[in-house]
Amino acid sequence: MKIGVLALQGDFAEHITMLKRLGVEAVEVRLPVHLDGLDGLIIPGGESTTIGKLSVDFGLIEPLRDFGRQQAVWGTCAGAIFLSKDARRSQPLLGLMDITVERNAFGRQVDSFEADLDIPELGEGGAYHAVFIRAPIIESVSNPARILSAVSDGRIVAAQQGKLLATSFHPELTDDDRFHRYFLTLTK
Numbered sequence: 001m002k003i004g005v006l007a008l009q010g011d012f013a014e015h016i017t018m019l020k021r022l023g024v025e026a027v028e029v030r031l032p033v034h035l036d037g038l039d040g041l042i043i044p045g046g047e048s049t050t051i052g053k054l055s056v057d058f059g060l061i062e063p064l065r066d067f068g069r070q071q072a073v074w075g076t077c078a079g080a081i082f083l084s085k086d087a088r089r090s091q092p093l094l095g096l097m098d099i100t101v102e103r104n105a106f107g108r109q110v111d112s113f114e115a116d117l118d119i120p121e122l123g124e125g126g127a128y129h130a131v132f133i134r135a136p137i138i139e140s141v142s143n144p145a146r147i148l149s150a151v152s153d154g155r156i157v158a159a160q161q162g163k164l165l166a167t168s169f170h171p172e173l174t175d176d177d178r179f180h181r182y183f184l185t186l187t188k
């Protein structure tokens with residue numbers, strides 16, 4: 001199995017470390033040719049407008065869209081925004097997931113927090129301890145996308161649409177590899 005991590009900006013190195021820990025070949029993706037032969041792609045957290053602009057500059061928007069129509073793609077935090085059809089502002093988006101995302105919905109950097117989430121798809125192991133940093137919320141989910149998890153006040157923080165996955169939080173910043181293992185099941 002070979003998983004790419006979009007390495008234009010953000011915390012791509014942490015995802016690569018987690019994938020290697022799981023025994024998966026992980027490669028940095030910076031150009032369209034780097035998508036060849038991949039079983040899946042992770043779009044990391046960072047700054048969604050910067051990721052979008054750099055994707056345009058490097059000729060990646062259409063190749064990423066084409067890849068996401070066929071293969072598994074997971075966006076974490078800014079990556080979830082980039083996957084969405086609507087971010088309530090003008091910025092480059094892949095428009096692959098039927099979700100609307102609100103950027104920085106939980107506040108500024110100082111408002112970052114951690115929370116335990118119930119995510120049945122992850123199987124046994126109890127609540128998933130999630131790290132939120134300047135996190136977006138998934139404001140709405142339209143069919144065929146579905147909600148995977150929400151925080152205690154009901155705001156949506158994880159969604160799935162077929163082989164597409166979006167999380168508002170950063171699983172790569174924890175020692176819990178269940179979300180990465182779940183994503184790997186979507187690549188088959």
